[in-house]
Amino acid sequence: RARGVRKLQRLKSAFEACPELVIRNGSDLKHYRAASEGIFHFLKRFTPCVERLGLDEFFLDVTEKVAEFLGKPVTLSSIECYAEADGFATHLYKGRKLTLVETQTGVKSHVPARTSTVDQCNCGCHRRLQIGSCLAKKIRTDLFKELGYTASAGISVTKMAAKLSGEVHKPNQQTTMLPAYVPDFLAALRVRKIPGCGYSSARKLQAEGVEYVSQLRALSQKKLISLLGELIGSRLYLLCRGEDNSIVKPRGKEKTMSEEDSFLGSDNVVDVELRISQLLKGLLERTDARFERHGDLPSLLRLTVRDRVAAKKKGEQKNGYFGGRSSKQTAIPMGVFHPGDPKRDEKLISALMQLFFKLVPRNLCFHLTLLNVAVARFQPFGGASGNQTGIDSFFHTAANTSSRNNEKPLISSKRDRLESHNFFSVKMKVAKAEVASHPSLPRNKSEATHTNNYEPTKKRNRNKDRVAEGPAGSPGIIVTTDDAKVARPSSAVTAEDIDDLFNL
DNA sequence: TGGGGTCCT
DNA sequence: AGGACCC
Numbered sequence: 001r002a003r004g005v006r007k008l009q010r011l012k013s014a015f016e017a018c019p020e021l022v023i024r025n026g027s028d029l030k031h032y033r034a035a036s037e038g039i040f041h042f043l044k045r046f047t048p049c050v051e052r053l054g055l056d057e058f059f060l061d062v063t064e065k066v067a068e069f070l071g072k073p074v075t076l077s078s079i080e081c082y083a084e085a086d087g088f089a090t091h092l093y094k095g096r097k098l099t100l101v102e103t104q105t106g107v108k109s110h111v112p113a114r115t116s117t118v119d120q121c122n123c124g125c126h127r128r129l130q131i132g133s134c135l136a137k138k139i140r141t142d143l144f145k146e147l148g149y150t151a152s153a154g155i156s157v158t159k160m161a162a163k164l165s166g167e168v169h170k171p172n173q174q175t176t177m178l179p180a181y182v183p184d185f186l187a188a189l190r191v192r193k194i195p196g197c198g199y200s201s202a203r204k205l206q207a208e209g210v211e212y213v214s215q216l217r218a219l220s221q222k223k224l225i226s227l228l229g230e231l232i233g234s235r236l237y238l239l240c241r242g243e244d245n246s247i248v249k250p251r252g253k254e255k256t257m258s259e260e261d262s263f264l265g266s267d268n269v270v271d272v273e274l275r276i277s278q279l280l281k282g283l284l285e286r287t288d289a290r291f292e293r294h295g296d297l298p299s300l301l302r303l304t305v306r307d308r309v310a311a312k313k314k315g316e317q318k319n320g321y322f323g324g325r326s327s328k329q330t331a332i333p334m335g336v337f338h339p340g341d342p343k344r345d346e347k348l349i350s351a352l353m354q355l356f357f358k359l360v361p362r363n364l365c366f367h368l369t370l371l372n373v374a375v376a377r378f379q380p381f382g383g384a385s386g387n388q389t390g391i392d393s394f395f396h397t398a399a400n401t402s403s404r405n406n407e408k409p410l411i412s413s414k415r416d417r418l419e420s421h422n423f424f425s426v427k428m429k430v431a432k433a434e435v436a437s438h439p440s441l442p443r444n445k446s447e448a449t450h451t452n453n454y455e456p457t458k459k460r461n462r463n464k465d466r467v468a469e470g471p472a473g474s475p476g477i478i479v480t481t482d483d484a485k486v487a488r489p490s491s492a493v494t495a496e497d498i499d500d501l502f503n504l
Numbered sequence: 505t506g507g508g509g510t511c512c513t
Numbered sequence: 514a515g516g517a518c519c520c
Binding site: 008009010011026027028029032033052053054055229231232251254255256257258259260261262372 | 505506507508509510511512513
């Protein structure tokens with residue numbers, strides 16, 4: 001980062017910025033999954049209400065935890081926290097200079113500069129946020145002590161505000177945002193920053209001359225709904241005003257599991273079958289582990305492909321969106337996924353190849369650049385006796401899908417409404433586990449250097465060729481060998497390091 | 505430009 | 514089955 005290497009950067013320009021850069025193969029996610037799970041369980045010690053977003057981001061609803069401290073005499077040290085900025089642990093957001101904004105379409109949107117600071121609120125939210133910020137500090141300190149990860153956090157009264165606050169001061173810091181500051185903070189953001197307003201919505205809004213959140217407020221709810229649909233439209237109408245009624249929602253077990261691989265091209269069935277069976281193998285390791293833990297098995301199998309031609313067409317339509325995938329899925333009798341079935345691989349590969357030929361008719365040429373094998377619809381599976389593995393159960397799956405939605409959020413949505421600050425919640429986001437920053441990691445240089453066998457090539461789309469294999473299963477952490485200028489350990493992180501961190 | 509996920513249409 | 518969103 002210090003050298004100008006950025007996330008999502010093209011490898012080409014990353015190498016221009018930092019020629020000694022070493023790229024490690026990070027496509028095997030199992031280490032990250034293990035790390036993520038460790039953090040998840042760690043966080044659940046503080047509150048059961050933890051929502052995971054991706055592998056490295058978490059929301060915590062600490063409303064109840066904070067309430068426990070409210071009744072007590074206000075010695076913040078009672079939760080071992082460290083009052084720093086005005087009694088808030090670390091950064092307290094104090095607003096920023098807002099300027100007159102002129103958009104591409106020439107529409108001007110004035111964002112009023114704040115003249116008076118709003119530093120009091122009689123609902124008690126400041127006190128609660130103060131405690132929440134100390135709790136966050138405590139959590140981050142312990143996280144580093146116990147698991148070795150640094151994290152950034154945002155503390156505020158809604159999920160969205162907490163999430164966005166967390167981005168204000170980034171590596172290894174935290175920021176608390178009082179409710180009064182939220183609307184102005186939002187106003188100056190590009191609409192794309194609003195969680196839920198993605199690439200597609202932002203484009204539609206841009207077509208209306210809307211680039212900033214402040215401009216979004218000028219649109220009526222009806223207009224927004226007609227533009228973006230009922231759900232997103234009405235949500236965005238509120239979000240742009242800082243009103244967010246979404247709740248922190250622990251998601252429970254995964255609903256789908258998949259493995260995928262992308263490659264330069266595959267145009268023959270033998271190769272496709274090989275790739276499919278390798279993906280399946282990895283997937284079955286995961287379904288087996290889950291079966292041991294939870295006793296459930298999938299009953300749906302899906303194959304997804306990306307064809308180069310189709311992908312290119314889609315890409316042109318969407319101007320940059322990396323789509324062009326198509327998929328077929330089929331119900332699978334429950335018993336087939338059972339680890340004890342000796343013909344399991346055979347059956348599943350056969351099923352997958354049938355799906356493949358539905359996607360790519362036998363008489364047609366193809367040029368695939370991606371394959372994905374997914375399973376879903378997990379259902380409890382009793383064991384050896386009393387279950388159907390035969391034809392009967394083929395007709396069973398449709399009737400069985402009613403057991404969804406049985407996980408209730410721990411905090412009801414009524415409680416969480418933002419009508420006043422009385423029903424109050426503190427949300428916290430802990431983000432970006434920075435594995436490479438752990439001081440206990442080895443600092444030997446030789447490993448990183450010996451994998452640095454990159455030879456520049458003029459071919460495009462050959463990025464995979466640039467990826468050093470590294471030790472088997474090593475996580476894909478990008479490090480540089482220049483530890484004089486970059487304050488990071490110069491060696492790569494190995495699987496053993498991760499194991500050590502987690503005492504595996 | 506990866507390899508995942510969730511939810512909605 | 515696909516699209517949009519999230520990391």
